Amino acid sequence: MLSERRxxxxxxxxxxxxxASLEELSEKLDVSISTIRRDLTRIEAGGRIRRTxxxxxxxxxxxxxxxxxxxxxxxxxxxxxxxxxxxDLIGPGQNLFMDGGSTVFAxxxxxxxxxxxxxxxxxxxxxxxxxxxxIEVIVTGGVVYPRLQVLVGxxxxxxxxxxxxxxxxxxxxxxxxxxxxxxxxxxxxxQRAMIASAQRVIFxxxxxxxxxxxxxxxxxxxxxxxxxxDRGAPKELLQKIEAQGVEIILA
Amino acid sequence: MLSERRxxxxxxxxxxxxxASLEELSEKLDVSISTIRRDLTRIEAGGRIRRTxxxxxxxxxxxxxxxxxxxxxxxxxxxxxxxxxxxDLIGPGQNLFMDGGSTVFAxxxxxxxxxxxxxxxxxxxxxxxxxxxxIEVIVTGGVVYPRLQVLVGxxxxxxxxxxxxxxxxxxxxxxxxxxxxxxxxxxxxxQRAMIASAQRVIFxxxxxxxxxxxxxxxxxxxxxxxxxxDRGAPKELLQKIEAQGVEIILA
DNA sequence: TTAAAATTTTGACAGATTTTGAATTGACTT
DNA sequence: AAGTCAATTCAAAATCTGTCAAAATTTTAA
Numbered sequence: 405m406l407s408e409r410r411x412x413x414x415x416x417x418x419x420x421x422x423x424a425s426l427e428e429l430s431e432k433l434d435v436s437i438s439t440i441r442r443d444l445t446r447i448e449a450g451g452r453i454r455r456t457x458x459x460x461x462x463x464x465x466x467x468x469x470x471x472x473x474x475x476x477x478x479x480x481x482x483x484x485x486x487x488x489x490x491x492d493l494i495g496p497g498q499n500l501f502m503d504g505g506s507t508v509f510a511x512x513x514x515x516x517x518x519x520x521x522x523x524x525x526x527x528x529x530x531x532x533x534x535x536x537x538x539i540e541v542i543v544t545g546g547v548v549y550p551r552l553q554v555l556v557g558x559x560x561x562x563x564x565x566x567x568x569x570x571x572x573x574x575x576x577x578x579x580x581x582x583x584x585x586x587x588x589x590x591x592x593x594x595q596r597a598m599i600a601s602a603q604r605v606i607f608x609x610x611x612x613x614x615x616x617x618x619x620x621x622x623x624x625x626x627x628x629x630x631x632x633x634d635r636g637a638p639k640e641l642l643q644k645i646e647a648q649g650v651e652i653i654l655a
Numbered sequence: 656m657l658s659e660r661r662x663x664x665x666x667x668x669x670x671x672x673x674x675a676s677l678e679e680l681s682e683k684l685d686v687s688i689s690t691i692r693r694d695l696t697r698i699e700a701g702g703r704i705r706r707t708x709x710x711x712x713x714x715x716x717x718x719x720x721x722x723x724x725x726x727x728x729x730x731x732x733x734x735x736x737x738x739x740x741x742x743d744l745i746g747p748g749q750n751l752f753m754d755g756g757s758t759v760f761a762x763x764x765x766x767x768x769x770x771x772x773x774x775x776x777x778x779x780x781x782x783x784x785x786x787x788x789x790i791e792v793i794v795t796g797g798v799v800y801p802r803l804q805v806l807v808g809x810x811x812x813x814x815x816x817x818x819x820x821x822x823x824x825x826x827x828x829x830x831x832x833x834x835x836x837x838x839x840x841x842x843x844x845x846q847r848a849m850i851a852s853a854q855r856v857i858f859x860x861x862x863x864x865x866x867x868x869x870x871x872x873x874x875x876x877x878x879x880x881x882x883x884x885d886r887g888a889p890k891e892l893l894q895k896i897e898a899q900g901v902e903i904i905l906a
Numbered sequence: 907t908t909a910a911a912a913t914t915t916t917g918a919c920a921g922a923t924t925t926t927g928a929a930t931t932g933a934c935t936t
Numbered sequence: 937a938a939g940t941c942a943a944t945t946c947a948a949a950a951t952c953t954g955t956c957a958a959a960a961t962t963t964t965a966a
Contacts, residue, residue, distance in 0.1 A: 407925070408707045409674040426941085436927045441942075451788060458941065527778070527785050530799060534778050537801045545796020545806075545814055548781060550788045555796075563796050563810060658915070677951085687917050692952080708924065709951060907966100914961065923952065930945075936938085 410435065411443050418453055418462050425459040451551065480510075482610040482634045485655035487511040490573065490608050490632045493653075494518050498570040501598045502529050504554035504591070505575030507608045515539070523567055525555040525594060542567070549590060556590040564597040572602030577618035579609055581644040583625050585618035595622055604629045611636030625650050661686065662694045669704055669713050676710040700735040702764055733861040733885045736906035738762040741824065741859050741883045744904075745769050749821040752849045753780050755805035755842070756826030758859045766790075774818055776806040776845060793818070800841060807841040815848040823853030828869035830860055832895040834876050836869035843873055855880045862887030876901050 410433055417432070418424055429440045444460045447453050453460050487510025494500065496518050502508055504526035512522070512529045516539070524530055525544040533539040544563035546555030574595060577587040584607060586592055599605050605628050614637035625648040633642075634655040646652050661684055668683070669675055680691045695711045698704050704711050738761025745751065747769050753759055755777035763780045766773070767790070775781055776795040784790040795814035797806030825846060828838040835858060837843055850856050856879050865888040876899040884893075885906045897903050 406674055406676055406707060406710045406712075408712055409710075412674070438927055439925080442925085449788060455942095527782055527794075531778055531782055534799050534804045535801050541799040542808075542810075543778075543794060543796050543799060543806050545794050545810055548785050548792040548794060550786050553785045555794055557793075559793075559796055559814060688951095689917055690915080693916085910963100910965075912961100912963070914959100916959070917957095919954105919956085921953090923950105925950070926948085928946090928948100931943085933940105933942080935940080 405433070405435070407443070410439075411447050414440075414443055414460075415447055415452065418460060423456075423459060423461040428459070480506075482612070482636065482655075483507045483510040485634050486608050486610055486632050488514050489653060489655040490606060491515050491518070493606065493630065493632075494520060494571065497521070499523070499568070501564065501567075501569040501572040501602050502526060503572070503574045503595060503598065504528075504552055507610055508573055508575045511573055511608055523564070523569060525560045525563075527553050527555070549588075552588065552591075554591070556594060560594050561597045564594065564601055567601060569598075569602045571604045571606060572598045574598065574605060574607045576607060576609055576613065576622060578613050578616035579607070579631075579645075580615060580617065581641060581648075582621070584609075584622045584628070585620060586622045587619035589620060592620055592622055599623060599627050606630040606632060608632045610634055614638060615641050658694065661690075662698050665691075665694055665711075666698055666703065669711060674707075674710060674712045679710070700739060702735075705767075733863070733887065733906075734758045734761040736885050737859050737861055737883050739765050740904060740906040741857060742766055742769070744857060744881065744883075745771060745822065748772070750774070750819070752815065752818075752820040752823040752853050753777060754823070754825045754846060754849065755779075755803050758861055759824055759826045762824055762859055774815070774820060776811045776814075778804050778806070797845075800839075803839065803842075805842070807845060811845050812848045815845065815852055818852060820849075820853045822855045822857060823849045825849065825856060825858045827858060827860055827864065827873060829864050829867035830858070830882075830896075831866060831868060832892060832899075833872070835860075835873045835879065836871060837873045838870040840871060843871055846873055850874060850878050857881040857883060859883045861885055865889060866892050 413433065414429060426437050426440050430437045444455050448455050452463055454463050483506055486507055490511045491514035494515065497520065499521045502512060502522055502524040509528055512532055519538050521540045522529065522533065523542045523544065525546055530541055530543045533541050544555055544560040546557040546560035549556045576584045578585045586595065607628055611634050614633055625645055628650050630651045630653060631645060632653045632655065642652055664684060665680060677688050677691050681688045695706050699706050703714055705714050734757055737758055741762045742765030745766060748771065750772045753763060753773055753775040760779055763783055770789050772791045773780065773784065774793045774795065776797055781792055781794045784792050795806055795811040797808040797811035800807045827835045829836045837846065858879055862885050865884055876896055879901050881902045881904060882896060883904045883906065893903055
């Protein structure tokens with residue numbers, strides 16, 4: 405049995421049962437416990453499972469703004485609607501900062517006719533218009549953060565600090581009446597640099613994000629000009645946010 | 656049985672079963688294990704499968720959006736061969752600068768097991784390993800140059816100047832006995848920065864580039880440590896280049 | 907056309923590398 | 937102390953790479 409095939413089988417099995425013990429896997433695949441251990445270590449490096457005492461379990465798929473491939477499907481209608489409405493706010497030829505994340509990517513897809521100048525640390529957005537001579541795309545640089553496929557680190561922060569934009573189009577992990585939150589510490593510094601160098605700040609968050617808590621506070625509402633979300637968002641919370649001077653647009 | 660036909664059968668079979676062991680294929684096609692090995696090596700060069708210990712597996716078809724759709728086809732056998740040979744020169748965990756262009760991209764495809772640290776201004780290379788946590792990818796930043804899908808400009812130049820690498824893997828538009836040439840002025844400054852910050856400089860040029868003139872001179876041969884090309888290149892010219900202290904490796 | 911020469915393909919094999927299972931050791935829990 | 941699990945080490949087995957000579961194929965020459 406090929407080791408890669410075995411590892412794939414382990415992954416498939418874990419996808420069914422959530423958790424499996426070493427012994428269980430060892431018997432099922434007819435190899436020694438040692439081999440199972442080694443397999444699990446390798447699979448864990450891929451990130452989809454986690455080793456535990458005596459076995460391994462599936463990593464719960466975080467329902468987060470970022471992280472593309474899996475998320476892209478879920479709530480894509482909401483995201484699309486938010487994206488289209490947000491793109492309407494952009495004038496032709498404006499300079500944009502664009503954050504990572506699937507909602508912001510949805511905005512990017514509607515920008516073609518605006519011929520914008522885009523500065524981004526998101527590889528997906530950069531690649532989207534990389535072949536289009538009508539749209540100038542500037543990539544910030546930085547270290548690729550594999551889980552989110554965005555660029556992080558000093559290069560990215562410096563790039564945003566040294567440029568300026570008409571509008572920053574941002575995403576986030578959650579929002580409540582106190583402000584916006586994000587779960588990825590590596591991104592916070594970058595997002596703050598974007599906000600600081602942009603004239604107007606637009607946050608795009610589909611309704612699942614409104615009212616959700618996340619890991620760290622990114623900014624308060626006074627830093628935000630516009631919040632674009634969809635009708636599924638809780639109205640009373642939106643009112644509290646609006647009272648803090650944020651223009652709210654519903655898709 | 657023609658070897659090409661056999662290779663096609665192997666590919667078809669892998670498309671069905673995803674994994675196959677050497678033994679399995681050897682029996683199925685009634686040839687020796689050695690032959691299967693060689694077949695797999697050749698098929699792997701095409702990029703659709705990957706050899707593993709004891710067999711081979713299908714490569715998940717990634718979205719085509721990032722790859723060099725048109726140019727990739729032309730001379731792709733030569734480029735692949737050059738890519739494989741060049742990748743052999745890289746040690747595990749080394750720091751690499753990687754230029755843009757399809758030949759350098761062909762090198763990138765063979766680097767998976769070397770777990771390199773890659774610094775690049777090429778979006779295709781960045782996207783290739785963006786989701787792989789084993790491989791650290793740093794993107795230089797810069798303005799996307801749509802024709803080549805590489806990043807150009809000050810951000811890119813500064814990034815390369817401020818970093819350093821064990822090896823720079825470079826492409827070019829042409830080469831003659833005086834040195835390497837490139838047709839894209841925007842790239843010259845960047846490539847010079849790469850060369851200046853790297854310990855060893857490897858140029859990868861398929862045979863169509865050897866002897867071809869291009870627009871501007873990029874560098875003389877004394878800046879180059881190794882030239883990787885294929886057997887189609889004119890031998891007398893290679894000798895003249897070798898006489899200038901360049902190690903020449905033929906794929 | 908046939909024969910000889912050159913090239914490519916194939917199978918086999920030796921030495922290096924990787925994978926595997928078992929044994930040992932050490933950390934931690936009960 | 938006893939038991940469980942993880943990490944490490946080690947030797948055996950499996951597999952990989954490079955090389956070589958035989959076989960098959962293609963090219964060249966007559």
